[in-house]
Amino acid sequence: MNSILLRGGRVIDPASARDGQYDLLVRDSEIAAVERAGTRMNLDDASLVDASGCWIVPGLIDPHVHLRDPGFPEKETILTGLRAAAAGGFTTVAAMANTSPVNDRPAITRYMLERAEEAHCTRLAPVSAVTHGLGGIEPVDFASMVDAGARLFSDDGIPIDDAGVLSRALDETMRLGYAVALHEEDRALSCGGAVNAGAVATHLGVSGYAHSAEPHRVRRDLAIAIGSGAAVHVAHVSTAESLELIRAARQRGAQVTCEVTPHHFTLDESAALTWGPNAKMNPPLRNRDDVEALHAAIRDGTFDMIATDHAPHDPKSKRMEQLGAFFGPGRQAGHLERDAAELFAHAANGVVGLETSLGLALGLVHRSLIEPARLVEMMSLNPAALLRLEAGTLAVGAVADITVIDPNLEWTVAPEKFLSKSRNTPFAGMRLKGRAVLTIVAGEIVFDGRKA
Ligand code: DOR
Secondary structure: OEEEEEEEEEEEEHHOOEEEEEEEEEEOOEEEEEEEEEOOOOOOOOOOEEEEOOOEOOOOEEEEOOOOOOOOOOOOOOOHHHHHHOOOOOEEEEOOOOOOOOOHHHHHHHHHHHHHHHHOOEEEEEEEEEEEEHOOOOOOOOOHHHHHHHOOOEEEOOOOOOHHHEEEEEEHHHHHHEEEOOOOOOOHHHHHOOOOOOOOHHHHHHOOOOOOOOHHHHHHHHHHEEEEOOOOOOOOOOOHHHHHHHHHHOOOOOOOEEEEEEHHHHHHOOHHHHHHHHHHOOOOOOHHHHHHHHHHHOOOOOOOOOOOEEEOOOOOOOOOOHHHHHHOOOOOOOOOHOOOOHHHHOOOOOOOOOOHHHHHHHHHHOOOOOHHHHHHHHHHHHHHHOOOOOOOOOOOOOEEOOEEEEEEEEEEOHHHHHHOOOOOOOOOOEEEEEEEEEEEOOOOOOEEEEHH
């Protein structure tokens, strides 16, 4: 029998309304006991983990990652992505469908689950496409995707432009009891813009991505969601106006959840001056007022969860060979020549996030924006509910998916040490406080940071 006794830590488990000093016993794949610290537990052959100074929380869940498998092994594979996830403290990640081939049929979903099984690491929750090939026209066979193991539906990376297609998809997913995650972008307004439309875009001489592109589409989709009663999830919210629309829709009874990314709540558009394509993503980093609005929504509970939108890209896709010379730590790029501005616009969107998310999120706690229990809600309990997983709790009898966090461990982001295959991050060199020291999936240690 495999037993682990986590002793001396602070157990934070909002699902059981528990926050205090407890010892926690894992036996095989389950949580066997949670007892007040110091209670004499029957140890038998348990291996002892000294968790003093640490938090013991239900395993972290990321509802939005791109693992690029099948299709883009130069960026990431399921194996490397899941190892990066484990190092970041995640016990489950929801892998988006914009792979090649797209995850729009059961065989691809099964392929993803098989690779994850072989990895013997963090769990993978497959996200099914809403439409075939993310083409926005022909719906997938929703029921067969659920049967194959899909936990969420999304065309993420691309918005669903046809309102009728979305509306019919919502009827189906509601019948099955699953949510649709929405990438909210009106492409007639975003126009493939490189960074947020405004001062930074003008300074760099690159195309701007209109602020209105997001809320304009959020308004339409929430109206559809209210009409249908279906559950929708707004991915990577980046503007104050979208948040106002979400709050108003909830007042009218909409079943709407939403997520915020660490890059959107940490950085503003000016990061693109230093990091160039490594601070380019969709939706883009916004202005200071929007960042403030995101913080307010984290504080007041509008945001249900934190999602990385982990989007690994190789330097070539990021056009770093040509553009790297203009950007870098401690520097600010000036106006780019036309050719360079074009290259910037064509650089792939996205940043890696699995190995920096927890450290950045803990910054919210250290700055007293939120309490630790709220962090656990946003990074475990609420994503579990969205994905309909039996997870997000440390109750006795629950599956032993556990993250042990040292909230005070200071470290420096070093992309060359990432377990992810990609290094496209605007956080290189940043000092962070707090990280996962142990990640346990089904009672087995899949990441041990104490060895690092
Ligand atoms: O920045 C992004 N990158 N946003 C998306 O919606 C897609 C993602 C990707 O797949 O690279």
